[in-house]
Amino acid sequence: MERPSGQGRLDARTPPGERPRGNDLVSRSCELGDVSFGESLRNVTDARIQWATPDGLEIVGWGTAAQYSAAGPDRFDAIRSQATATFDHLEYDGPDVARPRAFGGFSFHDGHEPAGPWNGFGAATFVIPAVLLTRTDDGTWLTAVGDGRQSTEASLKSWAEHLSSGPAMRPSGQGPGIRETKRTTTREEWIDGVETAIDRIESGQLEKVVLAQALEVDLEGSADVPSIVERLRRRYPNCYRFLVGHEESGTFFGAPPERLVLKQGDDIRTEALAGSVPRGGSPETDGELADSMIESEKVQHEHSVVVDAIRNQLEPLSREVTIDDQRVRRLATIQHLWTPIEATLENGGHVLDIVEALHPTPAVGGIPPAIAWETIRSIESFDRGWYASPVGWFDGAGDGEFAVGIRSGVATNGTVTLFAGNGIVGDSNPADEWDEVLLKYRPILDELREP
Ligand SMILES: C=C(O[C@@H]1C=C(C(=O)O)C=C[C@H]1O)C(=O)O
Numbered sequence: 001m002e003r004p005s006g007q008g009r010l011d012a013r014t015p016p017g018e019r020p021r022g023n024d025l026v027s028r029s030c031e032l033g034d035v036s037f038g039e040s041l042r043n044v045t046d047a048r049i050q051w052a053t054p055d056g057l058e059i060v061g062w063g064t065a066a067q068y069s070a071a072g073p074d075r076f077d078a079i080r081s082q083a084t085a086t087f088d089h090l091e092y093d094g095p096d097v098a099r100p101r102a103f104g105g106f107s108f109h110d111g112h113e114p115a116g117p118w119n120g121f122g123a124a125t126f127v128i129p130a131v132l133l134t135r136t137d138d139g140t141w142l143t144a145v146g147d148g149r150q151s152t153e154a155s156l157k158s159w160a161e162h163l164s165s166g167p168a169m170r171p172s173g174q175g176p177g178i179r180e181t182k183r184t185t186t187r188e189e190w191i192d193g194v195e196t197a198i199d200r201i202e203s204g205q206l207e208k209v210v211l212a213q214a215l216e217v218d219l220e221g222s223a224d225v226p227s228i229v230e231r232l233r234r235r236y237p238n239c240y241r242f243l244v245g246h247e248e249s250g251t252f253f254g255a256p257p258e259r260l261v262l263k264q265g266d267d268i269r270t271e272a273l274a275g276s277v278p279r280g281g282s283p284e285t286d287g288e289l290a291d292s293m294i295e296s297e298k299v300q301h302e303h304s305v306v307v308d309a310i311r312n313q314l315e316p317l318s319r320e321v322t323i324d325d326q327r328v329r330r331l332a333t334i335q336h337l338w339t340p341i342e343a344t345l346e347n348g349g350h351v352l353d354i355v356e357a358l359h360p361t362p363a364v365g366g367i368p369p370a371i372a373w374e375t376i377r378s379i380e381s382f383d384r385g386w387y388a389s390p391v392g393w394f395d396g397a398g399d400g401e402f403a404v405g406i407r408s409g410v411a412t413n414g415t416v417t418l419f420a421g422n423g424i425v426g427d428s429n430p431a432d433e434w435d436e437v438l439l440k441y442r443p444i445l446d447e448l449r450e451p
Pocket residue numbers: 210212258273274275276336363364388406407419420421422423424440
Protein backbone atom coordinates (compact mmCIF):
# COMPACT_ATOMS: atom_id res chain seq x y z
CA MET A 1 0.00 0.00 0.00
CA GLU A 2 1.23 3.51 -0.87
CA ARG A 3 2.08 5.45 2.24
CA PRO A 4 0.27 8.75 2.62
CA SER A 5 2.66 11.60 3.25
CA GLY A 6 3.04 13.39 6.55
CA GLN A 7 4.25 10.37 8.48
CA GLY A 8 7.08 10.06 10.89
CA ARG A 9 9.18 13.18 11.22
CA LEU A 10 9.22 15.44 14.27
CA ASP A 11 7.27 18.48 13.24
CA ALA A 12 9.39 21.62 13.46
CA ARG A 13 6.30 23.83 13.79
CA THR A 14 5.30 22.37 17.18
CA PRO A 15 6.01 25.03 19.81
CA PRO A 16 9.12 23.91 21.74
CA GLY A 17 7.31 23.92 25.10
CA GLU A 18 4.72 21.49 23.79
CA ARG A 19 6.99 19.20 21.89
CA PRO A 20 7.65 15.77 23.35
CA ARG A 21 11.28 15.20 24.29
CA GLY A 22 13.90 13.46 22.14
CA ASN A 23 12.63 10.17 20.74
CA ASP A 24 9.38 10.24 22.70
CA LEU A 25 6.47 8.86 20.74
CA VAL A 26 3.04 10.34 20.27
CA SER A 27 -0.03 8.31 19.40
CA ARG A 28 -3.49 9.33 18.23
CA SER A 29 -6.59 7.30 17.32
CA CYS A 30 -9.86 7.83 15.52
CA GLU A 31 -12.85 5.65 14.76
CA LEU A 32 -13.25 4.33 11.21
CA GLY A 33 -16.02 2.66 9.23
CA ASP A 34 -15.50 -0.86 7.90
CA VAL A 35 -12.16 -1.39 6.20
CA SER A 36 -10.63 -4.58 4.85
CA PHE A 37 -7.83 -5.62 7.20
CA GLY A 38 -6.39 -8.07 4.69
CA GLU A 39 -6.33 -5.47 1.92
CA SER A 40 -4.56 -2.98 4.21
CA LEU A 41 -1.67 -5.41 4.74
CA ARG A 42 -1.43 -6.97 1.35
CA ASN A 43 1.28 -4.89 -0.28
CA VAL A 44 3.15 -3.82 2.83
CA THR A 45 6.84 -4.59 2.35
CA ASP A 46 8.19 -3.39 5.69
CA ALA A 47 7.20 -4.69 9.14
CA ARG A 48 3.63 -5.99 9.35
CA ILE A 49 1.60 -7.85 11.95
CA GLN A 50 -1.82 -9.39 12.27
CA TRP A 51 -3.36 -10.67 15.50
CA ALA A 52 -6.84 -12.11 16.03
CA THR A 53 -8.12 -13.84 19.14
CA PRO A 54 -10.97 -16.28 19.75
CA ASP A 55 -12.59 -13.47 21.83
CA GLY A 56 -13.00 -11.32 18.73
CA LEU A 57 -10.17 -8.79 18.99
CA GLU A 58 -8.53 -8.22 15.60
CA ILE A 59 -5.52 -6.05 14.95
CA VAL A 60 -3.36 -5.37 11.92
CA GLY A 61 -0.36 -3.08 11.97
CA TRP A 62 2.40 -1.94 9.67
CA GLY A 63 5.44 0.28 9.63
CA THR A 64 7.77 0.78 12.58
CA ALA A 65 7.41 3.45 15.26
CA ALA A 66 9.81 1.56 17.56
CA GLN A 67 11.58 -1.77 17.33
CA TYR A 68 13.28 -3.98 19.91
CA SER A 69 15.46 -7.01 19.56
CA ALA A 70 17.43 -9.17 21.95
CA ALA A 71 19.18 -12.54 22.16
CA GLY A 72 20.49 -14.88 24.81
CA PRO A 73 19.10 -15.92 28.19
CA ASP A 74 18.18 -12.33 29.17
CA ARG A 75 16.10 -11.71 26.06
CA PHE A 76 12.75 -11.38 27.91
CA ASP A 77 14.16 -8.80 30.32
CA ALA A 78 15.99 -6.96 27.57
CA ILE A 79 12.83 -6.58 25.46
CA ARG A 80 10.85 -5.46 28.49
CA SER A 81 13.32 -2.79 29.50
CA GLN A 82 13.80 -1.45 25.96
CA ALA A 83 10.03 -1.18 25.50
CA THR A 84 9.42 0.28 28.97
CA ALA A 85 11.75 3.14 28.06
CA THR A 86 9.47 3.92 25.11
CA PHE A 87 6.11 3.34 26.77
CA ASP A 88 7.03 5.43 29.82
CA HIS A 89 7.30 8.49 27.59
CA LEU A 90 4.62 7.68 25.06
CA GLU A 91 1.81 10.21 24.93
CA TYR A 92 -1.45 8.55 23.93
CA ASP A 93 -4.78 10.20 23.42
CA GLY A 94 -7.51 7.73 22.48
CA PRO A 95 -9.62 4.80 23.66
CA ASP A 96 -7.95 2.00 25.56
CA VAL A 97 -8.78 -0.62 22.95
CA ALA A 98 -6.80 1.22 20.25
CA ARG A 99 -3.74 1.93 22.43
CA PRO A 100 -0.31 1.31 20.94
CA ARG A 101 1.04 -2.16 21.63
CA ALA A 102 4.31 -3.93 20.87
CA PHE A 103 3.86 -7.03 18.70
CA GLY A 104 6.32 -9.81 18.03
CA GLY A 105 7.73 -12.95 19.48
CA PHE A 106 10.64 -15.13 20.47
CA SER A 107 12.48 -18.04 18.94
CA PHE A 108 11.98 -21.41 20.62
CA HIS A 109 15.50 -21.40 22.02
CA ASP A 110 17.49 -18.39 23.20
CA GLY A 111 20.59 -19.50 21.25
CA HIS A 112 18.72 -19.27 17.92
CA GLU A 113 20.70 -17.98 14.95
CA PRO A 114 18.50 -16.88 12.06
CA ALA A 115 19.07 -18.83 8.84
CA GLY A 116 17.09 -20.30 5.93
CA PRO A 117 13.36 -19.50 6.16
CA TRP A 118 14.05 -17.89 9.54
CA ASN A 119 16.32 -15.18 8.13
CA GLY A 120 15.29 -11.94 9.78
CA PHE A 121 13.69 -13.71 12.79
CA GLY A 122 16.02 -13.16 15.73
CA ALA A 123 15.82 -14.64 19.22
CA ALA A 124 13.36 -11.86 20.17
CA THR A 125 11.91 -9.13 17.98
CA PHE A 126 9.05 -6.72 18.68
CA VAL A 127 7.73 -3.63 16.96
CA ILE A 128 5.30 -0.90 17.87
CA PRO A 129 3.72 -0.45 14.45
CA ALA A 130 3.44 3.09 13.05
CA VAL A 131 -0.15 2.37 11.99
CA LEU A 132 -2.64 0.05 13.69
CA LEU A 133 -6.18 -0.99 12.87
CA THR A 134 -8.07 -2.47 15.81
CA ARG A 135 -11.49 -4.10 15.51
CA THR A 136 -13.80 -5.42 18.23
CA ASP A 137 -17.58 -5.95 18.35
CA ASP A 138 -17.83 -2.25 19.24
CA GLY A 139 -16.17 -0.85 16.12
CA THR A 140 -12.94 -0.19 14.24
CA TRP A 141 -10.21 2.25 15.22
CA LEU A 142 -7.19 3.59 13.44
CA THR A 143 -4.10 4.47 15.49
CA ALA A 144 -1.01 6.32 14.31
CA VAL A 145 2.23 6.33 16.30
CA GLY A 146 4.97 8.79 15.43
CA ASP A 147 7.49 11.16 16.89
CA GLY A 148 5.69 14.51 16.81
CA ARG A 149 2.16 15.66 17.60
CA GLN A 150 1.36 17.47 14.39
CA SER A 151 3.00 14.93 12.11
CA THR A 152 1.26 12.04 13.90
CA GLU A 153 -2.10 13.80 13.66
CA ALA A 154 -1.44 14.47 9.96
CA SER A 155 -0.51 10.83 9.45
CA LEU A 156 -3.70 9.69 11.21
CA LYS A 157 -5.79 11.95 9.01
CA SER A 158 -4.21 10.86 5.75
CA TRP A 159 -4.38 7.15 6.62
CA ALA A 160 -8.03 7.59 7.64
CA GLU A 161 -8.81 9.17 4.26
CA HIS A 162 -6.80 6.59 2.37
CA LEU A 163 -8.31 3.57 4.15
CA SER A 164 -11.86 4.93 4.00
CA SER A 165 -11.58 5.23 0.23
CA GLY A 166 -10.54 1.54 -0.07
CA PRO A 167 -12.83 -1.51 -0.07
CA ALA A 168 -14.71 -2.32 3.14
CA MET A 169 -14.43 -6.01 2.32
CA ARG A 170 -12.48 -8.01 -0.14
CA PRO A 171 -13.13 -11.53 -1.27
CA SER A 172 -10.85 -13.79 0.74
CA GLY A 173 -9.61 -15.36 -2.52
CA GLN A 174 -8.20 -18.78 -3.22
CA GLY A 175 -5.29 -20.83 -1.98
CA PRO A 176 -2.12 -20.52 -4.11
CA GLY A 177 -2.11 -24.25 -4.96
CA ILE A 178 0.63 -26.74 -4.12
CA ARG A 179 3.29 -27.80 -6.64
CA GLU A 180 5.31 -30.14 -4.44
CA THR A 181 5.85 -31.02 -0.78
CA LYS A 182 9.11 -32.12 0.86
CA ARG A 183 9.44 -33.59 4.33
CA THR A 184 12.39 -32.93 6.60
CA THR A 185 11.80 -36.32 8.19
CA THR A 186 10.85 -39.62 6.54
CA ARG A 187 8.49 -42.02 8.27
CA GLU A 188 11.47 -44.28 9.15
CA GLU A 189 13.45 -41.37 10.60
CA TRP A 190 10.44 -40.25 12.60
CA ILE A 191 9.87 -43.71 14.03
CA ASP A 192 13.61 -43.96 14.89
CA GLY A 193 13.48 -40.56 16.62
CA VAL A 194 10.39 -41.48 18.64
CA GLU A 195 12.05 -44.78 19.67
CA THR A 196 15.19 -42.94 20.78
CA ALA A 197 13.03 -40.59 22.88
CA ILE A 198 11.15 -43.55 24.39
CA ASP A 199 14.51 -45.20 25.30
CA ARG A 200 15.53 -42.04 27.14
CA ILE A 201 12.19 -41.96 28.92
CA GLU A 202 12.50 -45.63 29.91
CA SER A 203 16.02 -45.05 31.24
CA GLY A 204 14.54 -42.42 33.58
CA GLN A 205 16.39 -39.37 32.19
CA LEU A 206 13.31 -37.89 30.59
CA GLU A 207 9.59 -37.86 31.36
CA LYS A 208 8.12 -36.31 28.22
CA VAL A 209 9.47 -34.66 25.07
CA VAL A 210 7.73 -33.02 22.12
CA LEU A 211 9.25 -34.03 18.80
CA ALA A 212 8.43 -32.06 15.68
CA GLN A 213 9.05 -32.11 11.96
CA ALA A 214 8.74 -29.70 9.06
CA LEU A 215 7.12 -29.85 5.65
CA GLU A 216 8.38 -27.64 2.86
CA VAL A 217 5.55 -26.72 0.49
CA ASP A 218 6.40 -25.31 -2.95
CA LEU A 219 3.50 -23.22 -4.14
CA GLU A 220 2.05 -22.85 -7.60
CA GLY A 221 1.12 -19.21 -7.07
CA SER A 222 2.41 -16.68 -4.60
CA ALA A 223 1.33 -16.82 -0.95
CA ASP A 224 -0.90 -13.87 -0.05
CA VAL A 225 -0.43 -14.52 3.68
CA PRO A 226 -2.95 -11.93 4.98
CA SER A 227 -5.69 -13.54 2.92
CA ILE A 228 -4.64 -17.05 4.06
CA VAL A 229 -4.89 -15.80 7.65
CA GLU A 230 -8.32 -14.29 6.91
CA ARG A 231 -9.49 -17.55 5.40
CA LEU A 232 -8.26 -19.56 8.40
CA ARG A 233 -10.95 -17.77 10.40
CA ARG A 234 -13.69 -19.71 8.58
CA ARG A 235 -12.60 -23.12 9.90
CA TYR A 236 -10.69 -22.01 13.02
CA PRO A 237 -12.75 -19.16 14.53
CA ASN A 238 -11.93 -20.42 18.03
CA CYS A 239 -8.16 -20.28 17.43
CA TYR A 240 -5.75 -17.36 17.38
CA ARG A 241 -4.74 -16.17 13.90
CA PHE A 242 -1.53 -14.26 13.48
CA LEU A 243 1.17 -13.15 11.09
CA VAL A 244 4.52 -11.48 11.77
CA GLY A 245 6.80 -10.16 9.03
CA HIS A 246 9.89 -8.08 9.72
CA GLU A 247 11.41 -5.63 7.29
CA GLU A 248 13.77 -8.18 5.74
CA SER A 249 12.20 -11.55 6.36
CA GLY A 250 9.58 -14.03 5.31
CA THR A 251 6.22 -14.09 7.07
CA PHE A 252 5.52 -16.34 10.06
CA PHE A 253 1.84 -17.12 10.41
CA GLY A 254 -0.62 -19.61 11.81
CA ALA A 255 -3.82 -20.49 13.61
CA PRO A 256 -2.75 -21.77 17.06
CA PRO A 257 -5.39 -23.20 19.37
CA GLU A 258 -3.15 -22.72 22.40
CA ARG A 259 -2.90 -19.70 24.68
CA LEU A 260 0.41 -19.27 26.46
CA VAL A 261 -0.84 -16.39 28.61
CA LEU A 262 -3.32 -13.55 28.84
CA LYS A 263 -2.42 -10.99 31.50
CA GLN A 264 -4.86 -8.25 32.54
CA GLY A 265 -3.64 -6.49 35.68
CA ASP A 266 -2.98 -9.22 38.25
CA ASP A 267 -5.16 -11.79 36.46
CA ILE A 268 -3.44 -14.51 34.48
CA ARG A 269 -5.12 -16.98 32.18
CA THR A 270 -3.29 -19.86 30.61
CA GLU A 271 -4.04 -23.48 29.77
CA ALA A 272 -2.70 -26.96 29.30
CA LEU A 273 -3.50 -28.23 25.82
CA ALA A 274 -1.93 -31.62 25.24
CA GLY A 275 -3.24 -34.95 24.02
CA SER A 276 -4.81 -35.31 20.58
CA VAL A 277 -7.24 -37.47 18.61
CA PRO A 278 -8.72 -36.90 15.15
CA ARG A 279 -12.26 -35.67 14.53
CA GLY A 280 -14.75 -38.37 13.65
CA GLY A 281 -17.10 -38.19 10.71
CA SER A 282 -20.20 -37.82 12.93
CA PRO A 283 -21.09 -36.55 16.41
CA GLU A 284 -21.06 -40.17 17.62
CA THR A 285 -17.55 -40.96 16.34
CA ASP A 286 -16.32 -37.55 17.56
CA GLY A 287 -17.60 -38.51 20.99
CA GLU A 288 -16.08 -42.00 20.86
CA LEU A 289 -12.69 -40.63 19.88
CA ALA A 290 -12.87 -37.97 22.61
CA ASP A 291 -13.79 -40.64 25.18
CA SER A 292 -10.86 -42.81 24.09
CA MET A 293 -8.59 -39.81 24.69
CA ILE A 294 -10.08 -39.05 28.10
CA GLU A 295 -9.78 -42.70 29.13
CA SER A 296 -6.23 -43.17 27.82
CA GLU A 297 -3.65 -43.37 30.64
CA LYS A 298 -0.98 -42.41 28.14
CA VAL A 299 -2.79 -39.20 27.12
CA GLN A 300 -3.68 -38.36 30.71
CA HIS A 301 -0.01 -38.66 31.65
CA GLU A 302 1.08 -36.52 28.67
CA HIS A 303 -1.46 -33.92 29.75
CA SER A 304 -0.85 -33.94 33.50
CA VAL A 305 2.87 -33.26 32.96
CA VAL A 306 1.83 -29.97 31.33
CA VAL A 307 -0.67 -29.04 34.06
CA ASP A 308 1.93 -29.73 36.79
CA ALA A 309 4.68 -27.76 35.05
CA ILE A 310 2.41 -24.72 34.57
CA ARG A 311 1.28 -24.89 38.19
CA ASN A 312 4.90 -25.15 39.40
CA GLN A 313 5.94 -22.14 37.33
CA LEU A 314 3.00 -19.97 38.39
CA GLU A 315 2.82 -20.79 42.10
CA PRO A 316 5.93 -18.80 43.16
CA LEU A 317 4.55 -15.71 41.34
CA SER A 318 0.93 -16.01 42.42
CA ARG A 319 -1.38 -15.49 45.35
CA GLU A 320 -3.65 -18.19 43.94
CA VAL A 321 -3.55 -20.70 41.10
CA THR A 322 -6.82 -22.34 40.00
CA ILE A 323 -6.78 -25.45 37.83
CA ASP A 324 -10.15 -25.72 36.11
CA ASP A 325 -11.91 -28.96 35.13
CA GLN A 326 -10.43 -30.92 32.27
CA ARG A 327 -12.39 -30.81 29.01
CA VAL A 328 -12.13 -31.51 25.28
CA ARG A 329 -11.20 -28.80 22.80
CA ARG A 330 -12.75 -29.67 19.45
CA LEU A 331 -11.24 -28.03 16.35
CA ALA A 332 -12.10 -28.55 12.66
CA THR A 333 -9.56 -31.33 12.14
CA ILE A 334 -8.44 -32.49 15.61
CA GLN A 335 -9.55 -32.75 19.26
CA HIS A 336 -7.35 -32.00 22.27
CA LEU A 337 -7.43 -32.56 26.00
CA TRP A 338 -7.67 -29.14 27.58
CA THR A 339 -7.38 -27.71 31.10
CA PRO A 340 -7.90 -23.95 31.58
CA ILE A 341 -5.72 -22.47 34.35
CA GLU A 342 -6.06 -19.12 36.12
CA ALA A 343 -3.83 -17.32 38.58
CA THR A 344 -3.75 -14.07 40.52
CA LEU A 345 -0.31 -12.50 40.69
CA GLU A 346 1.12 -11.76 44.11
CA ASN A 347 3.24 -8.74 43.22
CA GLY A 348 2.05 -7.66 39.79
CA GLY A 349 4.68 -7.80 37.08
CA HIS A 350 4.98 -7.78 33.32
CA VAL A 351 3.43 -10.29 30.92
CA LEU A 352 6.94 -11.04 29.64
CA ASP A 353 7.85 -12.32 33.13
CA ILE A 354 5.06 -14.86 32.79
CA VAL A 355 6.05 -15.70 29.22
CA GLU A 356 9.59 -16.34 30.44
CA ALA A 357 8.38 -18.50 33.33
CA LEU A 358 6.12 -20.61 31.12
CA HIS A 359 7.99 -21.00 27.81
CA PRO A 360 8.39 -23.70 26.73
CA THR A 361 5.66 -25.60 28.55
CA PRO A 362 5.92 -29.38 28.16
CA ALA A 363 3.07 -29.10 25.60
CA VAL A 364 5.82 -28.11 23.12
CA GLY A 365 9.13 -28.77 24.98
CA GLY A 366 9.38 -31.45 27.64
CA ILE A 367 10.32 -32.43 31.18
CA PRO A 368 12.96 -31.97 32.48
CA PRO A 369 13.41 -28.96 30.17
CA ALA A 370 17.19 -29.13 29.62
CA ILE A 371 17.23 -32.84 28.75
CA ALA A 372 14.13 -32.39 26.61
CA TRP A 373 15.86 -29.62 24.66
CA GLU A 374 19.01 -31.68 24.23
CA THR A 375 16.84 -34.57 22.96
CA ILE A 376 15.02 -32.27 20.54
CA ARG A 377 18.36 -30.93 19.26
CA SER A 378 19.82 -34.37 18.75
CA ILE A 379 16.75 -35.87 17.03
CA GLU A 380 15.16 -33.06 15.00
CA SER A 381 16.85 -32.28 11.69
CA PHE A 382 15.37 -28.82 11.10
CA ASP A 383 15.49 -25.41 12.77
CA ARG A 384 12.45 -24.72 14.98
CA GLY A 385 13.03 -20.99 14.65
CA TRP A 386 9.87 -19.31 16.00
CA TYR A 387 7.73 -22.46 15.72
CA ALA A 388 6.05 -23.39 19.05
CA SER A 389 7.28 -20.14 20.60
CA PRO A 390 5.52 -17.20 22.25
CA VAL A 391 3.94 -14.84 19.72
CA GLY A 392 1.72 -11.93 20.70
CA TRP A 393 1.71 -8.43 22.17
CA PHE A 394 2.24 -6.36 25.30
CA ASP A 395 1.37 -2.79 26.23
CA GLY A 396 2.73 0.02 28.38
CA ALA A 397 1.04 -1.35 31.52
CA GLY A 398 2.82 -4.70 31.11
CA ASP A 399 -0.42 -6.45 30.13
CA GLY A 400 -0.60 -8.59 27.03
CA GLU A 401 -1.48 -11.84 25.38
CA PHE A 402 0.67 -14.58 23.83
CA ALA A 403 -0.28 -17.66 21.86
CA VAL A 404 1.96 -20.69 21.37
CA GLY A 405 3.13 -20.45 17.74
CA ILE A 406 1.91 -23.91 16.61
CA ARG A 407 -0.25 -24.87 13.57
CA SER A 408 2.08 -22.45 11.88
CA GLY A 409 4.41 -21.93 8.96
CA VAL A 410 6.86 -19.46 7.54
CA ALA A 411 6.34 -18.13 4.01
CA THR A 412 9.32 -17.09 1.88
CA ASN A 413 9.32 -16.55 -1.91
CA GLY A 414 7.00 -19.21 -3.27
CA THR A 415 7.55 -21.65 -0.39
CA VAL A 416 5.82 -22.20 2.93
CA THR A 417 7.58 -24.32 5.57
CA LEU A 418 5.06 -25.87 7.96
CA PHE A 419 5.77 -27.34 11.40
CA ALA A 420 4.03 -29.92 13.56
CA GLY A 421 4.95 -31.88 16.66
CA ASN A 422 3.68 -34.41 19.21
CA GLY A 423 4.22 -35.12 22.85
CA ILE A 424 6.08 -38.39 23.39
CA VAL A 425 5.81 -40.35 26.66
CA GLY A 426 6.95 -43.85 27.65
CA ASP A 427 3.97 -45.69 26.16
CA SER A 428 3.74 -43.70 22.91
CA ASN A 429 3.38 -45.79 19.78
CA PRO A 430 5.75 -44.47 17.06
CA ALA A 431 3.43 -45.34 14.14
CA ASP A 432 0.43 -43.65 15.82
CA GLU A 433 2.57 -40.59 16.44
CA TRP A 434 3.27 -40.37 12.69
CA ASP A 435 -0.48 -40.31 11.90
CA GLU A 436 -1.12 -37.74 14.62
CA VAL A 437 1.62 -35.34 13.53
CA LEU A 438 0.26 -35.22 9.98
CA LEU A 439 -3.07 -33.97 11.32
CA LYS A 440 -1.35 -30.90 12.72
CA TYR A 441 -0.23 -29.70 9.27
CA ARG A 442 -3.85 -29.68 8.11
CA PRO A 443 -5.03 -26.18 9.09
CA ILE A 444 -2.56 -24.41 6.82
CA LEU A 445 -2.01 -27.17 4.27
CA ASP A 446 -5.75 -27.23 3.49
CA GLU A 447 -5.76 -23.47 2.88
CA LEU A 448 -2.72 -23.65 0.61
CA ARG A 449 -4.28 -26.42 -1.39
CA GLU A 450 -7.78 -25.10 -1.66
CA PRO A 451 -8.72 -24.03 -5.20
C1 LIG B 1 3.29 -29.38 19.18
C2 LIG B 1 2.08 -29.20 18.67
O1 LIG B 1 0.93 -29.30 19.41
C3 LIG B 1 0.99 -29.52 20.80
C4 LIG B 1 1.03 -30.96 21.13
C5 LIG B 1 -0.12 -31.68 21.38
C6 LIG B 1 -0.06 -33.17 21.61
O2 LIG B 1 1.04 -33.72 21.68
O3 LIG B 1 -1.11 -33.81 21.71
C7 LIG B 1 -1.36 -31.02 21.46
C8 LIG B 1 -1.44 -29.67 21.40
C9 LIG B 1 -0.22 -28.84 21.39
O4 LIG B 1 0.12 -28.49 22.68
C10 LIG B 1 1.88 -28.80 17.25
O5 LIG B 1 0.74 -28.56 16.86
O6 LIG B 1 2.87 -28.70 16.52
